[in-house]
Amino acid sequence: MTAVPTLRTDRLVLRGLHSRDTGAVTGLFADPALSRFLRSDLTDPGQCAEMIERRLGYKGPPGTGHWVLELEGRMIGLAHLRPSSELPGEAVEIGWFCDRAHGGEGFATEAAAALLRHGFGSLGLPAVWALIHEDNTASLNLARRLGFADVGGGDHYGAPHRVTVALPERHGRLHHVELWVPDLAAAERSFGWLLTELGWTEYQRWSAGVSWRLGDTYVVVERSPALSAAEHERTRPGLNHLALHVASTERVDELAAAAGEHGWWPMFADAYPHAGGADHYAAYLHNAHGFEVELVATPRGLHPIG
Template sequence: MTVPDLGTDRLRLRGLHAADTEAVVRVFADPAMSRYFEADFSDPDQCRASIARRLTYTGPDGTGHWVIERDGTVIGLAHLRPSAELPGDLMEIGYFLDRAHGGQGLATEAAAALLRHGFTALGLPAVWALIHESNVASQNLARRLGFTDVGGGEHYGAPHRVFVALPGTAGQWHHVEVWVPDLARAEASFGWLLGELGWREHQRWPGGVSWKLGTGYLVVEQSPALTGDHHDRCAPGLNHLALHAGPADRLDALVTAARDHGWRALFEDRYPHAGGADHYAAYLENADGFEVELVAESPRVTRPG
């Protein structure tokens, strides 16, 4: 499990280590830091026990617990991990800053860095926050970061508001357009495969068709402006498209069925690890030489610490 360093203009967020214990104890020495907790972390023994629990975390790579540093000094603690309170495998964010450093926007800066990491590096579909009903300042911070209050409930032994943030669209792909020599052949192969993966037809016109999943869509078009009649994936330009395919058994079934829908397997003798021992994937090519890589989900360990 790796917890990456995250940098901002004024802060460094790095993985929590046992050597940070006493620095974190000092951060929580102020009793006001514990006013929204069930436990009193101004008690050094309770604080050390909490840190020890965090140090046992074994969740997915890229998630876990960070200390917040400013100019080399630990001034807070943060986490991004599967929630112990919400159902399923939902990712929950938390941030705690020494009150001596409050009022400078540092908590917002640290939380924003974790949120960017969750959406850009980890590709999370959502990030959740549970904030005590009385913690108005933290609720306002969450709203500034784009979180939406979606309800309330009893969590961590007290009433909490439930907030969720969703990734924005800026920087994400809008659409990809692929020019093909024969629209019917392309539709037969791409249309079947994308339909199996949950895409739905989006637009259709005499020379093309598109399929959409989420906010982005894929176009295949037999354009009258084509200057060639074949695709060479080894020439400059598009080499292949790579798509998530779900669990490994689902990928196996797709590979078997693909043969009846205009696809042939590449690197078949090395399936499913042609891309490496830790990469479960299939490489398919259709009749016009377009390649698609289908990548299976990796099993995830989701044990909150």
């Protein structure tokens, strides 16, 4: 099973599911209410054992998987954050189960909120989806409390479900980066080409500068009249480099190959594409004025925030 990080809330510990939890999970699902909206009847020990084995055998993207909810060392529920088997693309789906003995105490909400923080903050997910049976009023209300929006319905997991989605908040995210450059035209040729290739669009233009925007974030290059030096030195205090997500390793290779025609030169070429480590696929480039960019391939199976 893919290892997941241990998460903590005010009252709960969320840790990875383990084979030693089999008895506790079977006991949890002995309550028929927990299977009410499922395709399988998990009060049946055989079906429950199959469900546990599927979860223990999970091998999805790092940081995703299945968690046990512990209250004072005792298991009171299960939760998951994993790629959806029902939605297209690489949608990541959340789900939760909580012992009815603790109904109304907010534990499911607390656990789901922790998984959302993990998904958005640690994994950089652009969205988290929840498929909720249309008769599951308690879970629909929980999703609304956490900010999920109902975007439609359909037949999922063999029954009518509402399709809901949560998006990351803007709070604390990068607003913009401003780079002061000695030659605006040259900076526009290099940065403009690269950012446009990555899906950014021109946002603002004035006599001393230009910016490009992707989503809520924008990058500015400006030749300010207050500029105090003729060149950028990345080894001095200040900006060392700008790192940008790229959709795939193949796209990193394409950009690295074309960069020389647009004012960029390779760095650490003898270690390409793993100059940042064996598990890090990236191109490091610099332009004529000493600015460095790092183009980082997105791990397969996850799409971080752009």
